[in-house]
Amino acid sequence: xxxxxxxxxxxxxxxxxxxxxxxxxFLALAYGFSLLTxxxxxxxxxxxxxxxxxxLVARDVLSWSVPILAMSGLVSLxxxxxxxxxxxxxxxxxxxxxxxxxxxxxxxxxxxxxxGTESGDLRYGLLPATVFRSRTVHVFTGEVExxxxxxxxxxxxxxxxxxxxxxxxxxxxxxxxxxxxxxxAVIDLTQLGGSYHSLAEGPADSQEELLLSGxxxxxxxxxxxxxxxxIWMILNAASLSMAIVGLWFWVRLSRWPLWxxxxxxxxxxxxxxxxxxxxxxxxxxLMAEVHPLLxxxxxxxxxxxxxxxxxxxxxxxxxxxxxxxxxxx
Amino acid sequence: xxRPGPRIFGSxxxxxxxVFLFSLAQAFWMLPKGILDEFSWKWIWNRTFAGTIELVPLxxxxxxxxxxxxxxxxxxxxxxxxxxxQFWRLINSSLVMALVYGSxxxxxxxxAAGSFxxxxxxxxxxxxxxxxxxxxxxxxxxxxxYPRAYEEVRKSLAIAPENKAAIxxxxxxxxxxxxxxxxESNDEDEDKGLEGWSWDDHMKRANAYKAAGDLYSALYYAExxxxxxxxxxxxxxxxxxxxxxxxxxxxxxxxxxxxxLARNRIHQxxxxxxxxxxxxxxxxxxYFTLKELERAAPLDQDLKLWMPKVVNALKDVAxxxxxxxxxxxxxxxxxxxxxxxxxxGGNRFLYADQVLRGQFSEFLEGMEYLETDAGGTxxxxxxxxxxKIVPLLDQDGAxxxxxxxxxxxxxxxxxxxxxxxxxxxAALDVGTRAPGEENIxxxxxxxxxLFRLASSGADYRTxxxxxxxxxxxxxxxxxxxxxxxxxxxLRRLSKGASVFVFWFLAMGIGWSNRSxxxxxxxxxxxxTMFILPMASYLAIRxxxxxxxxxxxxxxxxxGFDLALILTLVAVAIQLVGSLILAAVQKLD
Numbered sequence: 001x002x003x004x005x006x007x008x009x010x011x012x013x014x015x016x017x018x019x020x021x022x023x024x025x026f027l028a029l030a031y032g033f034s035l036l037t038x039x040x041x042x043x044x045x046x047x048x049x050x051x052x053x054x055x056l057v058a059r060d061v062l063s064w065s066v067p068i069l070a071m072s073g074l075v076s077l078x079x080x081x082x083x084x085x086x087x088x089x090x091x092x093x094x095x096x097x098x099x100x101x102x103x104x105x106x107x108x109x110x111x112x113x114x115x116g117t118e119s120g121d122l123r124y125g126l127l128p129a130t131v132f133r134s135r136t137v138h139v140f141t142g143e144v145e146x147x148x149x150x151x152x153x154x155x156x157x158x159x160x161x162x163x164x165x166x167x168x169x170x171x172x173x174x175x176x177x178x179x180x181x182x183x184x185a186v187i188d189l190t191q192l193g194g195s196y197h198s199l200a201e202g203p204a205d206s207q208e209e210l211l212l213s214g215x216x217x218x219x220x221x222x223x224x225x226x227x228x229x230x231i232w233m234i235l236n237a238a239s240l241s242m243a244i245v246g247l248w249f250w251v252r253l254s255r256w257p258l259w260x261x262x263x264x265x266x267x268x269x270x271x272x273x274x275x276x277x278x279x280x281x282x283x284x285x286l287m288a289e290v291h292p293l294l295x296x297x298x299x300x301x302x303x304x305x306x307x308x309x310x311x312x313x314x315x316x317x318x319x320x321x322x323x324x325x326x327x328x329x
Numbered sequence: 330x331x332r333p334g335p336r337i338f339g340s341x342x343x344x345x346x347x348v349f350l351f352s353l354a355q356a357f358w359m360l361p362k363g364i365l366d367e368f369s370w371k372w373i374w375n376r377t378f379a380g381t382i383e384l385v386p387l388x389x390x391x392x393x394x395x396x397x398x399x400x401x402x403x404x405x406x407x408x409x410x411x412x413x414x415q416f417w418r419l420i421n422s423s424l425v426m427a428l429v430y431g432s433x434x435x436x437x438x439x440x441a442a443g444s445f446x447x448x449x450x451x452x453x454x455x456x457x458x459x460x461x462x463x464x465x466x467x468x469x470x471x472x473x474x475y476p477r478a479y480e481e482v483r484k485s486l487a488i489a490p491e492n493k494a495a496i497x498x499x500x501x502x503x504x505x506x507x508x509x510x511x512x513e514s515n516d517e518d519e520d521k522g523l524e525g526w527s528w529d530d531h532m533k534r535a536n537a538y539k540a541a542g543d544l545y546s547a548l549y550y551a552e553x554x555x556x557x558x559x560x561x562x563x564x565x566x567x568x569x570x571x572x573x574x575x576x577x578x579x580x581x582x583x584x585x586x587x588x589x590l591a592r593n594r595i596h597q598x599x600x601x602x603x604x605x606x607x608x609x610x611x612x613x614x615x616y617f618t619l620k621e622l623e624r625a626a627p628l629d630q631d632l633k634l635w636m637p638k639v640v641n642a643l644k645d646v647a648x649x650x651x652x653x654x655x656x657x658x659x660x661x662x663x664x665x666x667x668x669x670x671x672x673x674g675g676n677r678f679l680y681a682d683q684v685l686r687g688q689f690s691e692f693l694e695g696m697e698y699l700e701t702d703a704g705g706t707x708x709x710x711x712x713x714x715x716x717k718i719v720p721l722l723d724q725d726g727a728x729x730x731x732x733x734x735x736x737x738x739x740x741x742x743x744x745x746x747x748x749x750x751x752x753x754x755a756a757l758d759v760g761t762r763a764p765g766e767e768n769i770x771x772x773x774x775x776x777x778x779l780f781r782l783a784s785s786g787a788d789y790r791t792x793x794x795x796x797x798x799x800x801x802x803x804x805x806x807x808x809x810x811x812x813x814x815x816x817x818x819l820r821r822l823s824k825g826a827s828v829f830v831f832w833f834l835a836m837g838i839g840w841s842n843r844s845x846x847x848x849x850x851x852x853x854x855x856x857t858m859f860i861l862p863m864a865s866y867l868a869i870r871x872x873x874x875x876x877x878x879x880x881x882x883x884x885x886x887x888g889f890d891l892a893l894i895l896t897l898v899a900v901a902i903q904l905v906g907s908l909i910l911a912a913v914q915k916l917d
Binding site: 033127129130131132133134135138140142151153155157162163165193194196198199200254255256257258259260261262263265266326327 | 394398399664666668676678680682697699701705707710712758787788807808809810812816838839841842843844845846848853856857860861864875877878879880881882884885891
């Protein structure tokens, strides 16, 4: 018995190590992906310093780290929850590890939330001596020098002013627009086919962009919540990790693993929608009217409530061993 | 039904049908407002097929995921393969199907998908162009310029002949023109007042006198008939002229009046002028002088000999407006802007509102040409309503490689009332050109290439793979950004391979997450049929998006060669990974 318990403890620790390495692996992938898109969008000379880009990339990665940790946590649940007589301990252990990871993420965010790093977002990437086009304007970039364009010729399709030469046009709106002083024309760089933005992301209102910008906004809200102080950091990390561990109830709802996976996918969607609703400015305003602390308290309360209900419901589920045999895991 | 093959096939058919119906519904939903009724079905079908092609990886993933997860269990497998089956024996037929289907998909994606996007773009462009002409016609009608209103609505109907609003408007404009014409002809009759007789009346009287032998009276009425002959009807004048000649010959050549002698002298002088104009390469002038003389003396054999030569020479400096009118139904839909390097430094820019494709040539509508020196100062700026692109020919009539001409001078077939036969020509805002060259500009690219470029969308999804490969050579010569083309090539390659990847992944994931209780959870199976497409759709969209992000990043950072190599490596890794996932599955 003692030998069996020791073996199970080893498995438990191994699962925690796997969780950490799995999370680190995903975070490294996200880091590489973000670094690539950030670097691609700017000329080397454009960026103020490599450090700035690293700070921006780290912020990106932190924004994605919560879903990454959630997914890693869910996968890890499969590898430890089957341990006999240790279900509760295992779940508590994972909850602690996940909570600590989220706390670390929040802490890193507050350290990296230094002012003045937002301006490095230079994602236009126009080549010199090249013709670019959009539905409304054609542009020939004469000389490109660093973040600025020294000269260009443009022709608007719906304006009868002809081909116009512009000298030293001004970059505006996070370097996404060019303002031509001579004529008052404004050129949207993100709409020009061939700019990095249009190559990689498509139209600004694409489904992917909306989904990701929604996700980014939720994560930013979370990070802002966490940066209010140590107690908020702990509260958010704990409640979020409880909710993620509580998802286990849903993930083994049926004996068809594919359905369970889809259901988990759908649940993440519901969580996303719920958070969008909670973090909507009008909702935050309404909650603040009820109690000034409610906008900060609502998400952790919501997750603790959900996690408690799901954990209680999971007591009604058949033993894990039986379920595991039936689904063939 | 114990064999897995029919189940997988049925699942594939169902999912493809679903995807097709979804694309059809989406096409109805997304139908642009500006599309004319007669182009709407063309747009809808093209959008449906284009959408279906984009969603084929999704259809395959859904079908295989569902089939391997829910339709096939170990009993089915045992019946099919015996007591000790192996998983690879179960999936080998599915792998063959994947190879055949995936290869076909790759071919369709590379060669046919562009034409569906092209069909959508052409429906949109035709609708837009037809509407612009129709709106021009309405504006001209409002201003009371009925002939122009008629011209514009005629152009609109040439593109969209079933546009009911345009047909009604054309009838209205025609009736207004007829009413105005009747009023004008009444006015003219009053002005003429020559015994109130028509041309027919005069000719009848002249022929009657001729038959009676009174040649002088016949000549009087024949000459009078010229005064009342319809200005627009050359045949009446020719008949009158013929009768006058005949009567004069009958009366006797020696009896020519001094006016006739003077007229003959002027005719001869104008013929000499034609020779001189031709020698000075003033082909437009010589053409219109010829046309003038031809009307007055249709039997002059010299004129008949000269006309083909003059028309042939004319083609080097001008084009006939009706050539372009015939092309107006086939517009590129998009404007064009290209840049060529200028000899001695500087830039040459060419802009056109639209490129039109005629039977043998391309035309530029609303064009602009600008030249700058090395310092960027504008040294020539020209605007012209129209231009025709023709190949440059050498003295033997052979095409000169790499050089084409834009003619900006359009002329009418015949001179109008004022004797002015030139419809459009270049207007120079800045700079001057040598005499004879004001309306000719050389470019290093053919009209067909310019039309192809102006027809393509900014992301090149409408282009065929042949066009994309041609652009790799063409675009750098025009200073166009090549990266969207390269991106589209990489995207298609990656998208084509994704069918294989999703096929193999779906087999592995579906089987590893299969249900052991096939008969028991029908409700969940039904729910899955709704959730699975949604989840797969989002997952594949996200996969495509991530792919595009990474490809664009590598393309911008490392260039096309690196991006191509990494795409091939990534595709290979994904294929191997998904195959391994399928191959390591066990039956129990």
